[in-house]
Amino acid sequence: MLRWFEENGKNSDVVISGRVRLARNINGFHFSLKLTNEDAEIMDAEILTKLKGLKAFEQYHIFQFKDLDDCQKTAMKERHVISDFLLKRDTAAGLVSEDENISIMLNEEDHIRIQAFVSGMDIDKAYELANDIDDTIGGVLDYCYDEKYGYLTTCPSNVGTGMRASYMLHLPALTGSGRIAGLAAEVGRFGLVLKSLGIDQNNYGDIYQITNQYTLGKSEKEILDNLTNITEQIVEQERTLRKQYISRKRLSAQDTVYRAYGVLRYARKVSLGDGMLLLSQFRLGLSEKLVKPSSDIDVSIYQLMIGIQPANLQMMSANEMTEEEIDIARSQFIRDNIPLIQ
Amino acid sequence: MLCENCNVNEATVHFTEIRNGVQTEHHLCSECAAKLEVPGYMENYGNEFPFVRLLTGLLAAGGMAAVQRDTAMQHICCPGCGMSFEEFTRIGKFGCAECYDVFGPLIDDNMKCIHGSNVHRGKIYKEDSSGKDSENNQKQSESGELSFEQQLGKLQMNLREAVELENFEEAAHFRDEIKALKEGNNKDA
Ligand SMILES: [Zn+2]
Numbered sequence A: 001m002l003r004w005f006e007e008n009g010k011n012s013d014v015v016i017s018g019r020v021r022l023a024r025n026i027n028g029f030h031f032s033l034k035l036t037n038e039d040a041e042i043m044d045a046e047i048l049t050k051l052k053g054l055k056a057f058e059q060y061h062i063f064q065f066k067d068l069d070d071c072q073k074t075a076m077k078e079r080h081v082i083s084d085f086l087l088k089r090d091t092a093a094g095l096v097s098e099d100e101n102i103s104i105m106l107n108e109e110d111h112i113r114i115q116a117f118v119s120g121m122d123i124d125k126a127y128e129l130a131n132d133i134d135d136t137i138g139g140v141l142d143y144c145y146d147e148k149y150g151y152l153t154t155c156p157s158n159v160g161t162g163m164r165a166s167y168m169l170h171l172p173a174l175t176g177s178g179r180i181a182g183l184a185a186e187v188g189r190f191g192l193v194l195k196s197l198g199i200d201q202n203n204y205g206d207i208y209q210i211t212n213q214y215t216l217g218k219s220e221k222e223i224l225d226n227l228t229n230i231t232e233q234i235v236e237q238e239r240t241l242r243k244q245y246i247s248r249k250r251l252s253a254q255d256t257v258y259r260a261y262g263v264l265r266y267a268r269k270v271s272l273g274d275g276m277l278l279l280s281q282f283r284l285g286l287s288e289k290l291v292k293p294s295s296d297i298d299v300s301i302y303q304l305m306i307g308i309q310p311a312n313l314q315m316m317s318a319n320e321m322t323e324e325e326i327d328i329a330r331s332q333f334i335r336d337n338i339p340l341i342q
Numbered sequence B: 001m002l003c004e005n006c007n008v009n010e011a012t013v014h015f016t017e018i019r020n021g022v023q024t025e026h027h028l029c030s031e032c033a034a035k036l037e038v039p040g041y042m043e044n045y046g047n048e049f050p051f052v053r054l055l056t057g058l059l060a061a062g063g064m065a066a067v068q069r070d071t072a073m074q075h076i077c078c079p080g081c082g083m084s085f086e087e088f089t090r091i092g093k094f095g096c097a098e099c100y101d102v103f104g105p106l107i108d109d110n111m112k113c114i115h116g117s118n119v120h121r122g123k124i125y126k127e128d129s130s131g132k133d134s135e136n137n138q139k140q141s142e143s144g145e146l147s148f149e150q151q152l153g154k155l156q157m158n159l160r161e162a163v164e165l166e167n168f169e170e171a172a173h174f175r176d177e178i179k180a181l182k183e184g185n186n187k188d189a
């Protein structure tokens, strides 16, 4: 079974994945702000007991922070199984589907955060998955729900549907032509937020996330359709810019991709920043057929982008690695996994 | 939404200011809110911001004397989780479901500002039971009684009117009625 980041879905030249996240709280416990660690532990245990027995979760792995070390938790965050917020919690637990496409986080900013990932541009499928889980959980637990405000959340910005839907986008051409800021302002008018996945807004392999800003007053379908419509336009813009650049400067474009491949294929030390940049250039080259892979097997480059994150590399080693050792391990990982070209 | 003062940071502090009868919405980041000494955000808030005073008065109205109102800030809290109003305006987040009953009606305009709407139109939880509700409600409407939604809407309007007129005791009374109505409705469901 492939994980969402191991395959390429619809419009995969630009759209890496779609994700739907639902925020839910249950009656009987204060929200996270006012929940003590002790009560959080009781809550997590109660929820786990109720969910564990259900058929829907038979194949799920259960995790509890008290059984995990920092590296394991960080690696889960790098694979998007858990959120940045959850990572910083003292007490947390959850359930993860075997392929890691669906995860249920407990004691996040809200008691329950359900998230579903799909590869490519198929947010409806992601919603379907999350919604089914929501029905199952809502059937055995008592959600905080209000006729007027809908699903009640810790933060007023999540209230109503409690839903955030997002696409992860690869936008090297829009980035290279300096159009991201303008684009971000444009999508803002449609109630969407576009942001770099990099820390402190640093470039992160030209990977961006576009998410709905409003959660109250619109149906889930309206929110999802709006997101998909605007994302389709971004996909078109990115494609047009890529075509323009390649038709004007084909040799330069090809040169960049071959250089990236050369370093990825032969370097003995690769920093995270370099790795992300080079993989982004190589991904663009494959998408636009500037280079030809030796095999027909469709390899997801985003999978490599996740694999080269520090905690995931650390997980594969028996000993604690220094930064330099991680750079060496990163180059090895890339050599082992990068698709060869003709 | 970006902070209206610096236009750089995300706005996390949302509040309504009423000055000389004119109501305006403000959206600031936490830094600017602290810098501009937004009341309720800072410990030593001034009296020239009626919105915060109104809330203070409303929440303190449960039997407290008028004199005590201005210093009552630290005593006001959500009966469910103990969230104080000062804390609520500083953090901008709810501490429990009951907080929505306490602070919700007072930030209705802010909700509109954040989302462009203040009423949920998405998935309905436990559709079966709420389906029965709306049948009941319809029957009640036919017999001349108000439906739950209508009653709730009316009470919330009364509450906000009372707040605007600084009728704190009346407002507290409406707040309790809203709570009772909602509890009654939940038991029916
Ligand atoms: Zn600011």
Ligand SMILES: [Zn+2]
Residues within 6 Å of the ligand: B078, B079, B080, B081, B082, B083, B094, B095, B096, B097, B098, B099, B100
């Ligand atoms: Zn509360």
